[in-house]
Amino acid sequence: MTVMLERPTISGTEPPSFEGMLDALDELHVPDGYKAEIIKGNIVLSPWSKGYYLDVMDLICDQLRPHLPDGHRISSSPALFVFPGIERAYGPDIHVAHRKARRTESNKLDGEALSLVAELTSPSTRDDDLTDKVETYGKAGVPVYLILDMQEEQATVLWTPSAKGYESHLTVPFGKKLHIPEPFDCTLDTAGFQAPQEPEDG
Numbered sequence: 654m655t656v657m658l659e660r661p662t663i664s665g666t667e668p669p670s671f672e673g674m675l676d677a678l679d680e681l682h683v684p685d686g687y688k689a690e691i692i693k694g695n696i697v698l699s700p701w702s703k704g705y706y707l708d709v710m711d712l713i714c715d716q717l718r719p720h721l722p723d724g725h726r727i728s729s730s731p732a733l734f735v736f737p738g739i740e741r742a743y744g745p746d747i748h749v750a751h752r753k754a755r756r757t758e759s760n761k762l763d764g765e766a767l768s769l770v771a772e773l774t775s776p777s778t779r780d781d782d783l784t785d786k787v788e789t790y791g792k793a794g795v796p797v798y799l800i801l802d803m804q805e806e807q808a809t810v811l812w813t814p815s816a817k818g819y820e821s822h823l824t825v826p827f828g829k830k831l832h833i834p835e836p837f838d839c840t841l842d843t844a845g846f847q848a849p850q851e852p853e854d855g
Contacts, residue, residue, distance in 0.1 A: 734766075
């Protein structure tokens, strides 16, 4: 389930600015098990990932860590990256950014410092991961966007950012290897990304 909080309006007044919505995030009580993002002018609360998603995130981080650009760090810890020019604020499942972007007391990090983001889709967030975030990350110049479509069990890497999103992409089913382009230039093995099989009743 995804909960959307639209920009509140009062008769005769303008809706709050993007900066106002960022401030509202700081004051928002987010229920346990949810994260908050700003997507298409709305504050969106979405549930945290299923357990096996965490294992997939670890597999990705472990494989990419030896190939990070100098000075960059990879993490799946919750963090809010802000794109003021596009009025979006996302908390990607995995993010790679220069450590300088983290050397701040603010909880709102610079989206333009990202060199890679990865999103693991859920039924409630899949549409935004495949559309709005593609356009936003591309416009912001994030070099690589990795989408793990957990419903279709396939991995898509997008690169060559542009004003309309990304000019290049490649998709493979889970279990295959996927080349991650510059500035990483490495191979991601997607073996083990599939949902665990439920034991059959004996």
